[in-house]
Amino acid sequence: MDLSPSGLSLPSPSRRSLLRGAGGAALLAGAGIPLLSACGGSGTASDPKTVSLGSNASDAVPKKAFAEIYAAYKKQSGITVDVNTKDHNTFQEQINSYLQGTPDDVFNWFAGYRMQFFAAKGLASPIDDVWAKIGDNFPDAMKKLSKGADGKYYFVPLYTYPWAIFYRKSVFQQHGYQVPTTWDQLVALCKQMKKDGLVPIAFGDKDAWPAMGTFDQINFRLNGYDFHVELMGGKASWTDAKVKAVFDHWSELLPYHQDGFMGRTWQDAAQTLVSKKAGMYLLGSFVAQQFTNKADLDDLDFFAFPEINSAYGQDTVEAPTDGFMVSKAPKNKAGVTKLLEFLGTPAAEAIYLKADSSVVAASSKADTSSYTPLQKKAYDMISGAKSLTQFMDRDSRPDFTSTVMQPGLQKFLQNPKGVDSLLSSIERQKKTIFASS
């Protein structure tokens, strides 16, 4: 307003606001698209020959793999699956409003607390009738994962993948390292690697979730699966001595983690394993995506996180599982049931795995003959597990993990000595979050 209108001043602010306006318009359009597409998806689903499906598989590989499953299903049943794909993160962020609006009949989702939450809110339909048919295809651990808090089934798992410590066979051979099976061996190995000029444990926590993976491993090795569930469900206290012990163990291992992790993404951290600068990396098996060279990929191997407490050994595996759920009021209930029965078969899983080899089938009856050695090992590890966990942010309230645990764990990594005040702060915040509905 106080600008002089002469010379160059006038065009500049107006050009600026014009750009702003354009940006705003683009933003509005961006926000509008998913809503519109959600409407479109459910609108067409009224005829009995189509089932609409909301998908978060926006990456090329899984998108194609899912499309092949639906094509096979159409051939078998004559029912078309009308897929409605959204960007993976957008899908996750909008899931609340998506499920409350006019969602598709079936949608991609994760097992664990994140599934039970929506089941408890009445935003998903129970599918016990489907499980009556497909129940035999799955191990007990998967059945447990697919049930809501009320004991009914709400979820059909498709694939899963383990978290473990990844390493290069050639590096272990070259230095004569042994795979550690106990905590002391792990610490000793880290020491040795450091002496040999390697980064013992690659690490990148810029995205704030990788640290949750480390916490989970130490926690259920030390305190067992049941404590993990209690802690994640908000029942156990974060000021418990058991939790403190987890952080004590972590502090012992922390000096062997890669420096500068707060600014590093997991992809960059994985590159240090690819280039053989790091000895080990604790991550999900999707780390294999960073091994683009076939020879490097063949050299990649993993082992389960070592035993800490002999009472629990290595009986728990962190195996996040992805699959399908049914929205609260599907338009084509009969078609949905049929589709889910198909998705629960080993055949459907096999089609998916053919296209995406970084994961393994959730079913215990899947055909493992075409698996890579890495997949076979992952499959054995998961099917041999006594209990399966999902991941901190899938086993607990997402609002708790994203607003309290992610910054909390980063704070611990920066200042491992301040763990006592950190834990009481986490506990206070947890109480209010879990108390609110």
Next chain:
Amino acid sequence: MSSETPTKTPEAAAVPPPGPAPVKKRVPQGHKRLLTRRDRITLGFMAGVPTVLHVALVWVTALASIALAFTSWDGIGFDSIKWVGLDNFKQLFTDNPQFWPAVEHNIIWFVVLILIPTPMGLFLAVQLDKKIRFSRVYQTAFFLPVVVSLAVTGFVWQLVYNPDTGLINSLIGANKPGHYIDWIGDPHLNLWAVLIAASWRHTGYMMILYLAGLKGVDPSLREASSLDGANEWQTFKNVIFPTLRPTNTVVLVVTIIEALRAFDLVFVFNKGAQGTELLSILITNNIIGESSRIGYGSAIAVVLLVISLAVIIPYLIATFRKERRA
């Protein structure tokens, strides 16, 4: 917000004259026929649509978010809204380890913007105002960071600061174990690292504002002062700078607004991890996403609103008082 303030007033000032004035001449009979039916409908729309939009998009949303700040709501169904009184604020002030650092960072953000890029922008503007060669090229170059989306800016600076492959660490060899400088992650460094990026952008913005102000300075003032034997610095200090007073006010308000709404750069940079917490990012983290804490996020938004009002209201009062006098 910032771009609206400068554009609004000229419009408001320009609107009244064209409407009734010519009509009056043509239809002198009486005020009943002053406006035809069609005129009235048109006017009704012209006034009504913006009013409805304004009320719905500004007032209703603002008041709703203030009301939500006293509730607990997960965003699923209106019946799950629970009245919790001042609980959200109590938690915010006592339990949230990120809240006070966020307030502090917003203040640091403002202080740095006013101390470094603002004088820098003024300096550049004064230099460019001297009609040096390639002045347009320089203007474009310095203004470019303002035009580029902050998300892009954040991404570019991330490439500069990346601990392993970034420009700085590669140049000074700080990307080896034991020598890491973690520009993005280290809570003692990252706020300053991101402020460099923000200042780089803000300088261009300030330069344009001051350049506009300088174009409005009457050349005869300069002439008079050089006739009086003042050197360049004296002319600037005693003659030019005082005439820039209105521009300074705009600059101050724009900078405050920039400091309060700082968000995109940091969000792209490191999502507001420890060391770079900001109020706007806390709001986003709490409200957006699955099973969101809408009540709690709204409480943070209300705090931000109160801070903004505390800054803006005195400014508006001062401006209106000045206008009334004039």
